[in-house]
Amino acid sequence: MAGPKSTTSSASSNAVRSLLRAYNENTSSRLKFIDAFLLFLMLSGIIQFVYCILVTNFPFNAFLAGFGSCVGQFVLTASLRSQVNPVNRAEFKDVSPERAFADFALGSIVLHFFVYNFLG
Amino acid sequence: MLSLWPLLAALVSLSISSYAKSSTGDSVLVVLDPSLQRDNFSIFFKGLEANGYDLTFRAPKDVQPAVIQDDHAEFSHVILFAPEAKSPCYSQDITPQSLVTLLEKGTNLLVALSTKQTPLTSLAAEFSLILPPAGTPLVSHFPERDTPSTVVPVNVSVNPVVPSSLPPVWFSGTPFAFGNNPLLVPILNASPESFAADSDRDSGADAVYDAAEKGGEGFWAGSSLGLVAGFQTLGGARATWVGGIELFSDEYAEKTIGGIKSGNEPFAADVASWTFQESNVLRIESVAHHRVNETLPRETYTINDHVTFSAQVSKYNPETSAWEPYSGISDLQLEFTMLDPHIRTSLIPVPGEPGKYSVTFRVPDRHGVFKFVLDYKRKGWNFLESTTVVPVVPPRHDEYPRFLSPAWPYYAGAISTSIGFLVFSALWLTGDNQEQKKSKSAKSE
C-alpha cells in the first residue's frame, strides 16, 4: 500500500517539476508578465476573502467590491492572456492583440467604475 | 353725606362681586315647566344672572325661542326644568334625539329628572344612567330629622366639581345607578343608608329586597347611587343630570340642617358653573415639534433622530374670563404612534415657562408614518386631544456612515487592483514594440 502511494506522490512531484520546467521554457516573457499580474491579483483576493471569513464581513458591500475587483480584473487579464497567446490565434480570428488590449482596458475601466461605486 | 358712602360701597361691592363668565357664551335658555313657579327658584336664577348670564324662559311646548334654528344652536346653554312633562308637551326641538344633536353642537345641558317616567328617562339611559322603576324616590331614614324620609340631607363627598367642604345638601327625587361609561362624572352620591323604594314605610322593604335577590328588578341602594352626575361629551359639551328639581328650590336653599344653613345655594351655583364651562376648562393653545438642535419643525424625520415635542396648555379663569397658561397637570402623556404606540412618555411642565410641557425622545428605529398623540382625559375636566402626523424616513443613501475602519483591507484591495491595472497597462504598452520587433524578426528569418 505504501508503494503505489509513494510512486504516485513522487510521480506527482516529478510531474509538478516537469510542469514548471515546461512552463518556463514554453511561455514568452510577455505571457509571464501577465501571469505575474494574475498571481498578484489572486493573492490580493485570497487575503480579502480570508479576512472576510476570519475577522468580519461587515460592511459586506465593501468586501464584495474589493473581492469583485480582484476577481474581475483576474478574469479580464486571463482573457487578455488567452487572446494574446499565439497558440490561440486560430480561435480569435477577429480579435487582434491590439484589439484584445483595447477590450481589456475598456472592460477594466467599466469594472473599476462599478467597484468604486459599490465600495463606499 | 355719611349715608352716601355705604351706598357707594354697596354699589362698588355689587360691581366687583364674583362676576364669572362662561368660556363658551352667556346665553341660557331655561325651559321651565308651566306647573313650576319661577319664583320658587329665584335664588338660583338670580345667582346665574348675577354671574352675567342672560336667561331666557320658555315652556316646553313653546316653539319660540327655538334651541336649534337652521341647524345652528341659538343658545350656549340650556337648562331643562321640566321633570314631569310627558312627551306631547315637548316641542320638536327638545325631543331626546334633538338634545343629543344639541350636545354635538356644543351646547351645555342641565337636566332635572323626577320619579315619573318621561322621555327624559330614555334619554338618561343613553348617558348610561340606570334609573329605578317609576315612582321609587330616594328614601333614607338616617339622619334623624323631622322632614319626610323622601327629603334627604346628603353629605357632599369628594368629587372633581364641587368642593367637599360644603355643608350637606337637601335632596328629594330619584337616584340613578351608573353604567360603565367612563365619560360620567359623579358629583353627588347618595348616602350609604339610602335606597329607592316606592313607599316610605318599611313594611314593603322586604319585598324590595326579595325582588332584588331574585335578580328581577335590581336593587338601587347605597353610596354607589348617584344623585347629581355630570357627563363630559367627546365633543366638549357638558351635560349634568340632577335627580330632583327641588335641589335648586329656594325652600331647600334656606332650610337648615343641624343648625347650619344647607349647602344647596353654593352647590347649585358650583354645578351650574361646571356645566356652563366656567371651571375645570382646559385647552391646548399650540403644539410644536422639532429636532433637538433646531427650532423649526421638519416635514419628515429620520429614524433615530432626537426630537423635542412641546405643548402649550391653558386653563380658563372665570374671574378674569381669560385663558391663562396652566402648568398644574402632572400626568400629561405623549404617545408616538404608528398603529400602536411605539413611545409613551410623560410631558413634563417646563419650569420657568408657565403652561409649556415638553419632552425629548429618540424616534424609533422604524420608518413609517407616525403620529404625535396627546390624549388627556380626566374626570371633571374637559378633554385635551391633539394629533400631529409626521412621516419618519430611513436615512438617505449618502447619510450612512462611510469609510469604516473594518473595511480598510477591502479599500486597499480595490485601490491596489486599480494601481496594478494602470501599471500593467503602462508596462504592456511600452513593452509592445519590443515584442513586435522580435516576432517580426523571427518571421523574417
Added chain:
Amino acid sequence: MPFAYQLPSDVSPATVANTSSLLRIIALALISGAAIASRLFAVINFESIIHEFDPWFNYRATKVIAEKGFYEFWNWFDPTAWYPLGRVVGGTIYPGLMATSGVIYSLLHAINLPVDIRNICVLLAPGFSALTAWSTYMFTKELKDESAGLLAAVFIGIVPGYISRSVAGSYDNEAIAIFLLMFTFFCWIKALKIGSAFYGSLAALFYFYMVAAWGGYAFITNMIPLHAFALILMGRFSSRLYVAYSSWYAIGTLSSMQVPFVGFQPVRTSEHMAALGVFGLLQIIAFAELVRTHVSSKQFQSLLYASVVGMGITGALAIIGLTYKGWIAPWTGRFYSLWDTGYAKKYIPIIASVSEHQPTAWPSFFMDLQLLIFLFPAGVIMCFRQLRDEHVFVIIYAVVASYFAGVMVRLMLTLTPVVCVTAAVAFSSLLDTYIDPAEPDVLEDDSNTGQDAPTSGTSTAVSTSSPAPSLKKAKKAAAAAPPAGPLDGLVSTVTAAVSSSKKAGKPRGVFGLDTRIAVLINALGMLFFFVMHCTYVTSTAYSSPSVVLASTNPDGSQHIIDDFREAYYWLRQNTPETAVVMSWWDYGYQIAGMADRPTLVDNNTWNNTHIATVGKAMSSSEEVAYPILRKHDVDYVLIIFGGLLGYSGDDINKFLWMVRIAQGVWPDEIQEPNYFTPKGEYRVDEAASSTMKNSLMYKMSYYRFAELFGGNQAVDRVRGQQMPKVGPTLDYLDEAFTSENWIVRIYQVKKDDPLGRDLKTANAFAQGKKRKRSKPQVRRKAVS
C-alpha cells in the same frame, strides 16, 4: 447549371452590397414604423392615458423624477402608500424604466421641446418596441443571415404576444425589458462568436440595465450559464467561451448589485447560484486546459482530470451545503411556484390570485402567435442542423421558454422573442430555397428528385429537400463535427434524421419557375394573414385602457363607461388631502395616481399581513371591522360593484380571495366555509349565509341597491341572482358617493359617538327605538 430565372449579370458585387444594405435600412425603418403604429390603437380610440394598474405607480414615480430630480427619487419615501407603514420606494423598485423616462424628459427639455411627462410615459413602449425589432434583427443575423433577421424583426414588431405588454399607455417594466433582453442576448452571442471581452462587457452593461429594469432578469441570469454549461457538456469549451462568460459574469454581477432592490441577492440566493457555479467551473476548466498544454504525461493528465472533477463536485456540494444551512436563500416563492405549480395556491394565495399567474390556455398560444407557433418547432430543428454555439443557445431558450409559457400566462412574453427568431429562421430558409434560381443538373435517376418536390409551404419544412448549395454545407458541417461529448450521441442522431433524405452525391433542387411562384405566393399569403390577424387582435383585445370601459349601444355607437375616473376625481376634489382610502389592493395604484390620496394597500403586495387586515375588515361584520378602520385612520372605503351593469370584475367576485387571504393570518376568526350556503354554493340572495350577509363587503355592495328597482325584484346581473327586497343597513359607515353606473361606491367612516356609545345603539336611539332596560351593576360584596 441551369437557372429557373435569369439574374442580372452586369451588376458589380459592390453595387449589390450597397443596394441590399440600403434596402435593409429602409426595411428596418418601415418595420419600426409598423411596430410603433400598431401600438397606437388605444391612443387614437380613447386618449393618451396610462392603462391598467401597475403603470400608474410607475407614472407617479416618474413624475417624482421629472419634478424633483433623480436624487429625490433615489431616496423617495412615499408616506401615502401602505398607510401608515409607508413605502421606501427608492429601495423597493426597479428604477430602470423611470430613469429612462427621466433621461428622455431631460433631453427633450434641454433641446427646448417641452413634452409632458405623461406623453413620454405613454409613448415610451412603442418607441422601445422599434428598438426591440432592431435588436431581434441583429440577433437573428448572427444565427442565419440578414434576411432571416428582417423577418424576425417584422414578426416581433407586430406579434400580439409582445404587443399586449407594450401598447401605448402600458407603461410597465416589460416595455423596455424585452428590448434589453434581446440586446443582451445579442451581445452575448456576439461575444461568444468573436471571443471579445468588449462584447462581453457590453453584454454586462446591458444586463445591468436589464437588472435595473425588470424582475425577470433572473431569466438571463440563468439562461447564459445554462448555455455555457451545455456547451461544456457538449465538449465545446473554448477560450472564446471563457473570455465571453467571464467578462460578462464579473462585470455583470458586480454592476447588478448596484441596484438597491437587488442588493446582495446575486451572492445569497439560489436563483443566482447557477451563474456562480458555471463561473467557477469555467475557471477550473480553463486552468486545466492551460496546464494540459504544458504537460504530456498521461498519468498526470488523468490525475488532473480527476482533481478537476473533484473540485467541481466539491464546489457544487459547498453551494448545496450553504443553501441547506440558510446562508444562501432558497428559491423564493415567486420563482418556486414556476416549478411546483400547486405551491402558490396553498401557501401564497396572493400570488395565486393574480389573473396573470394562471396557467396558459391552448387558444392563447394561437391568438398571441398565429402562424409563428407552428413554424417554431421547424425553426428549432433547423438550429439542430447547423448547431453552432449560438444555435445551442436558441434551442435551450426555446425549450425553457416553452415550459414557462405553459406554466403562467404572463410568461408568454418571454416565449415570444424566441418564437419569432426561430420562425424567422424556418421561414427564411423556405424563402431561400424557393427564391434561389439554381436548378439542379438532371441525372439518370430523375424519379428520386421528382418525388421530393414539395407540396405545401410551411409546417413540413423538415422534409423539404435541401437545395444543392447546402449539400456542400452539410458536408462541411459533418467534417467539422464537434469533438466527443456526452450530448454528442443525441446530436448526431438528430442530424442524421434531418439529413436522412440526403444521399452523398445525389443532387437535390427545385425545378421550374411555376413551382417557385406557387410556393412563394402561398408563403406571402400566409404572411399577409399573419399581419391581418395581428392587427385584428391588437385592435380588439389588447388596446383597451381598462380604466375606461367601452360598450356598444343598440344603435352601434360607442358608449363609454367612465365610472372609475368619475369616482377617483370625486375623491380628489371632495375629500381632504390627508383622507385615507381603504380598498382592495387591485385599485391602490389607480387611487394613488388619479385621486392622489393615501391608500392602505396597493398592487405592490409586499406586506401580506396588511392586505390580510384589509381582507379581514371587508369580510367581517361592521362591529368587528370598525375598530380596524379607526385604528388605521381610514376615512373612506372604496369598493367596486358590477351588479347593475354586469361588470364581472367587481369586488364581490374577488371576495373569496379576500376571505382566503384573511384566513391565512386569522384562521380562527375567518373561515371560508362560513361564506357559503350549507349546500356549498356561493350565493348573495336570500339564501346567503348570515356571515356573508353581515360582512362589510356585502353590505356596502348592496346598500340601497334594491331601491333602484322601484318595488320590482332587484337582480344582480353578474351573479344572476335576485336580491331580497329589503337591503342591508349600515351603522358605522355613511354612503358618500356612488358613480353613474354604480360601479364605484365610496363610503365614509363615521367618527366616534359624542356620548361614547357604540354606533349601532346610537343609530337605534336616533331612529327612536327604545333601549332595553338595564339593571344596576352587581357588587360582589357589601359596600361598607
